[in-house]
Amino acid sequence: MQTSSDDVLISRIANGDRLAMQVLFARHHVRIYRFVLRLVRNEATAEDLISEVFLDVWRQAAKFEGRSQVSTWMLSIARFKALSALRRRPEQELDDETAAAIEDHSDDPEVTLAKKDKGAVLRECLTALSAEHREIVDLVYYHEKSVEEAARIVGIPEATVKTRMFYARKKLSELLKERGIDRGWP
Amino acid sequence: MTSEHEAMETDSIEALLPWHAAGTLDRRDAERVEAALAADPELARRYALVCEEFGATIALNESLGAPSAHAMQDLFAKIEAEPQRRPNVVRGLGARINDFFGSLPPRTLAWATVAAVIAITVQAGFIGVMATKPPAIGRFETASAPTTAPGVGAFTIIRFAPQATMDDITKFLEMNHFNVVAGPSAGGLYKVRVADKALPQDELGALTQKLQQDKRVGFVAPTR
Numbered sequence: 001m002q003t004s005s006d007d008v009l010i011s012r013i014a015n016g017d018r019l020a021m022q023v024l025f026a027r028h029h030v031r032i033y034r035f036v037l038r039l040v041r042n043e044a045t046a047e048d049l050i051s052e053v054f055l056d057v058w059r060q061a062a063k064f065e066g067r068s069q070v071s072t073w074m075l076s077i078a079r080f081k082a083l084s085a086l087r088r089r090p091e092q093e094l095d096d097e098t099a100a101a102i103e104d105h106s107d108d109p110e111v112t113l114a115k116k117d118k119g120a121v122l123r124e125c126l127t128a129l130s131a132e133h134r135e136i137v138d139l140v141y142y143h144e145k146s147v148e149e150a151a152r153i154v155g156i157p158e159a160t161v162k163t164r165m166f167y168a169r170k171k172l173s174e175l176l177k178e179r180g181i182d183r184g185w186p
Numbered sequence: 187m188t189s190e191h192e193a194m195e196t197d198s199i200e201a202l203l204p205w206h207a208a209g210t211l212d213r214r215d216a217e218r219v220e221a222a223l224a225a226d227p228e229l230a231r232r233y234a235l236v237c238e239e240f241g242a243t244i245a246l247n248e249s250l251g252a253p254s255a256h257a258m259q260d261l262f263a264k265i266e267a268e269p270q271r272r273p274n275v276v277r278g279l280g281a282r283i284n285d286f287f288g289s290l291p292p293r294t295l296a297w298a299t300v301a302a303v304i305a306i307t308v309q310a311g312f313i314g315v316m317a318t319k320p321p322a323i324g325r326f327e328t329a330s331a332p333t334t335a336p337g338v339g340a341f342t343i344i345r346f347a348p349q350a351t352m353d354d355i356t357k358f359l360e361m362n363h364f365n366v367v368a369g370p371s372a373g374g375l376y377k378v379r380v381a382d383k384a385l386p387q388d389e390l391g392a393l394t395q396k397l398q399q400d401k402r403v404g405f406v407a408p409t410r
Contacts, residue, residue, distance in 0.1 A: 012353035016271035025258060033253045047253045051261040058265055117387060123243040144371065146210040162201045172239065183235050
């Protein structure tokens with residue numbers, strides 16, 4: 001049971017309350033870490049970034065106006081930090097990760113499917129989506145963000161959130177089809 | 187409604203399916219989607235695909251693990267190194283209450299004290315009566331001590347159907363010998379222990395499919 005709302009914690013943090021900071025960190029750090037990790041695909045970088053995210057929360061708490069959920073605000077900060085880190089990363093490192101993310105297609109789709117259950121193939125395809133598509137899928141399904149909140153985090157119009165989610169799901173279906181699962185959609 | 191309008195309405199409803207699965211639509215949109223799903227079997231089939239993606243995304247993210255204690259140590263070392271923060275310009279509630287009572291004239295304050303004492307006495311009487319009254323038969327009581335170690339067993343995530351009452355949910359959990367171990371999250375999801383020991387994947391999948399047929403269940407998926 002959550003005894004203090006996130007908004008109350010933020011106002012206490014604005015007053016320099018370290019205990020409130022610990023509670024907020026304990027409540028959100030795993031989800032923030034996973035969001036960042038899915039973007040940067042590097043555990044050490046993700047771990048460094050979450051302490052930067054929460055340090056920003058500590059510094060900026062007094063400026064939080066409550067126009068969005070606290071978790072939405074923190075995910076916006078996390079996204080900015082992750083994208084900045086990706087821009088700083090050498091191209092060689094990115095190429096290596098891209099190569100690592102590409103599935104070895106030495107087995108044909110039937111063999112691949114026979115080796116794994118459908119859920120495992122689905123998770124594999126979710127991992128193979130582009131960063132833009134992974135992000136929107138995670139925000140909607142895992143972080144349970146409404147259209148409005150997702151638009152605020154990503155910085156795009158609400159209509160674009162819906163179309164981006166549609167295309168992410170369409171791409172997911174295509175990836176599944178390549179691996180032998182035809183969902184009959186779109 | 188023309189067929190063109192119908193197609194547009196179906197498209198707009200279909201675009202909302204991911205948020206319906208996550209439970210983040212407002213009531214009006216949720217009701218629109220529910221009505222469309224009841225009337226259109228093809229849309230319902232597509233919604234089942236969305237639910238699969240929803241469950242897989244949660245499973246994938248849950249498998250990512252958590253950061254080490256180093257992240258927290260690093261954060262609080264940085265916070266300690268920050269310059270000492272001056273007391274906030276916005277004053278606390280306690281200080282403002284003190285100011286309020288300090289500004290009242292003595293006579294007003296005395297009458298307010300008498301009124302407060304009476305109110306507290308009456309309230310205490312009510313609480314005393316309620317506390318000493320024997321509990322009604324069948325009254326819900328939470329189990330305070332878990333009978334199984336946390337993390338041990340087979341688990342699903344469940345969102346109960348909007349129309350399911352607390353009584354329905356209690357009966358559902360009791361009948362199946364399930365325990366809620368976490369939740370609800372923002373989208374109304376509960377983590378539920380469905381067996382005291384881990385189940386094979388196909389067995390858990392079959393159980394999940396069976397539970398999905400229950401009218402009290404809106405969404406269910408296996409989790410760890």
